[in-house]
Amino acid sequence: xxxxxxxxxxxxxxxxxxxxxxxxxxxxxxxxxxxxxxxxxxxxxxxxxxxxxxxxxxxxxxxxxxxxxxxxxxxxxxxxxxxxxxxxxxxxxxx
Amino acid sequence: xxxxxxxxxxxxxxxxxxxxxxxxxxxxxxxxxxxxxxxxxxxxxxxxxxxxxxxxxxxxxxxxxxxxxxxxxxxxxxxxxxxxxxxxxxxxxxxxxxxxxxxxxxxxxxxxxxxxxxxxxxxxxxxxxxxxxxxxxxxxxxxxxxxxxxxxxxxxxxxxxxxxxxxxxxxxxxxxxxxxxxxxxxxxxxxxxxxxxxxxxxxxxxxxxxxxxxxxxxxxxxxxxxxxxxxxxxxxxxxxxxxxxxxxxxxxxxxxxxxxxxxxxxxxxxxxxxxxxxxxxxxxxxxxxxxxxxxxxxxxxxxxxxxxxxxxxxxxxxxxxxxxxxxxxxxxxxxxxxxxxxxxxxxxxxxxxxxxxxxxxxxxxxxxxxxxxxxxxxxxxxxxxxxxxxxxxxxxxxxxxxxxxxxxxxxxxxxxxxxxxxxxxxxxxxxxxxxxx
Numbered sequence: 001x002x003x004x005x006x007x008x009x010x011x012x013x014x015x016x017x018x019x020x021x022x023x024x025x026x027x028x029x030x031x032x033x034x035x036x037x038x039x040x041x042x043x044x045x046x047x048x049x050x051x052x053x054x055x056x057x058x059x060x061x062x063x064x065x066x067x068x069x070x071x072x073x074x075x076x077x078x079x080x081x082x083x084x085x086x087x088x089x090x091x092x093x094x095x
Numbered sequence: 096x097x098x099x100x101x102x103x104x105x106x107x108x109x110x111x112x113x114x115x116x117x118x119x120x121x122x123x124x125x126x127x128x129x130x131x132x133x134x135x136x137x138x139x140x141x142x143x144x145x146x147x148x149x150x151x152x153x154x155x156x157x158x159x160x161x162x163x164x165x166x167x168x169x170x171x172x173x174x175x176x177x178x179x180x181x182x183x184x185x186x187x188x189x190x191x192x193x194x195x196x197x198x199x200x201x202x203x204x205x206x207x208x209x210x211x212x213x214x215x216x217x218x219x220x221x222x223x224x225x226x227x228x229x230x231x232x233x234x235x236x237x238x239x240x241x242x243x244x245x246x247x248x249x250x251x252x253x254x255x256x257x258x259x260x261x262x263x264x265x266x267x268x269x270x271x272x273x274x275x276x277x278x279x280x281x282x283x284x285x286x287x288x289x290x291x292x293x294x295x296x297x298x299x300x301x302x303x304x305x306x307x308x309x310x311x312x313x314x315x316x317x318x319x320x321x322x323x324x325x326x327x328x329x330x331x332x333x334x335x336x337x338x339x340x341x342x343x344x345x346x347x348x349x350x351x352x353x354x355x356x357x358x359x360x361x362x363x364x365x366x367x368x369x370x371x372x373x374x375x376x377x378x379x380x381x382x383x384x385x386x387x388x389x390x391x392x393x394x395x396x397x398x399x400x401x402x403x404x405x406x407x408x409x410x411x412x413x414x415x416x417x418x419x420x421x422x423x424x425x426x427x428x429x430x431x432x433x434x435x436x437x438x439x440x441x442x443x444x445x446x447x448x449x450x451x452x453x454x455x456x457x458x459x460x461x462x463x464x465x466x467x468x469x470x471x472x473x474x475x476x477x478x479x480x481x482x483x484x485x486x487x488x489x490x491x492x493x494x495x496x497x498x499x500x501x502x503x504x505x506x507x508x509x510x511x512x513x514x515x516x517x518x519x520x521x522x523x524x525x526x527x528x529x530x531x532x
Contacts, residue, residue: 084134
């Protein structure tokens with residue numbers, strides 16, 4: 001089995017995308033002040049986060065697998081992360 | 096009732112995982128009115144586990160569980176492996192007694208949990224899928240804040256007791272102050288994929304017959320030295336494979352979770368098992384690994400916390416448990432809630448029967464017995480040095496390199512000299528292991 005990239009792995013999943021509302025908000029000031037962005041990027045199994053050239057942390061919330069690892073690793077106040085609205089987000093078929 | 100207000104249900108259960116479903120089922124069987132609220136499209140759609148369920152507790156709740164429930168394979172082979180870059184040393188434990196009676200099964204939660212929810216529905220539980228609970232509703236009572244219901248969008252539902260079965264991230268337990276953010280050494284991230292393979296291929300590769308199953312637990316190079324391990328579990332016609340990475344160590348070593356995951360899957364020891372397979376799904380899950388240290392208060396006025404939400408997981412190094420603890424806490428919670436409802440006292444004091452029943456159960460006692468296991472599993476040497484040492488001792492014994500052989504003791508001592516592991520470590524870690532496990 002050849003190793004798959006994260007986007008290829010995510011393409012195997014079924015997501016019910018909430019187009020109106022992101023369930024993740026970044027407080028860029030806290031991220032910048034604490035420097036926790038790198039750890040958040042490295043820990044997320046879905047590569048939801050990326051560090052941009054200007055040092056901000058960008059979010060691709062549609063890919064989120066809703067594990068909560070980012071929230072555990074981030075500095076307090078850096079992320080506002082809750083579950084997507086009912087019926088939206090990852091819908092596991094295997095689990 | 097003690098809160099003196101109108102209720103929509105006797106009990107509101109938030110989260111249709113194992114803990115939530117079993118609690119709801121048992122309360123409905125007692126004749127209580129129960130609503131089970133699930134944020135996923137259907138029960139199971141948000142739920143993911145590594146895959147091994149120690150099933151005796153579940154069979155007490157559902158006597159026909161093994162015949163009726165969509166479980167995958169009955170685990171009769173446990174393979175514990177120290178993996179190095181070029182070598183692997185393992186203990187292959189296969190035992191027919193593990194199948195009679197069945198001790199553990201592999202499961203896929205998106206398939207198992209709908210069955211549990213169906214059992215709930217048959218017992219009279221009202222299920223509300225696609226609903227996210229945003230907050231609990233509290234009132235000031237005689238003994239402080241009392242939970243009286245839940246808020247979901249515009250809707251409010253009230254009950255005598257709310258059961259927080261909302262998983263490891265339990266926003267409810269945090270909201271009411273029963274849980275604070277755990278330290279990173281008590282948390283791990285599990286990254287997993289399910290790989291489809293024909294069942295005959297799985298049976299021949301893993302040396303299994305019929306519905307027998309294998310559980311591989313791997314430490315060492317599989318996680319590039321990060322505390323945690325790799326796992327590989329056989330399902331009926333797929334394999335669950337992945338890594339569990341302790342977050343304090345992952346961040347300290349500045350590793351990328353997905354790179355560690357790919358490293359494990361493409362490791363020469365693992366890759367041949369997956370050859371020709373097709374990834375069916377990719378997922379992850381936060382794991383609470385603090386054991387007893389993570390379990391705080393599990394009840395307050397009008398609310399109890401069960402399963403992962405209560406921090407109930409247990410990694411002993413050999414067995415990694417969560418789902419069986421979810422069952423045990425659910426059974427205990429249903430008992431505690433039942434007697435609280437009977438006595439018309441659903442305060443923390445009235446609900447105290449839950450904690451009592453849980454710690455009297457075999458699973459609850461195991462939480463106490465293994466309280467020192469997390470500390471033992473944080474010993475750095477477990478994840479690299481020991482595996483290399485074992486590998487080098489065996490290499491010295493098997494590699495007939497056209498030089499005269501030395502006695503095994505000498506070979507071992509030489510391997511020790513090269514290894515950062517010292518005899519005193521072996522003794523202290525051994526003792527720590529004996530005390531913890």
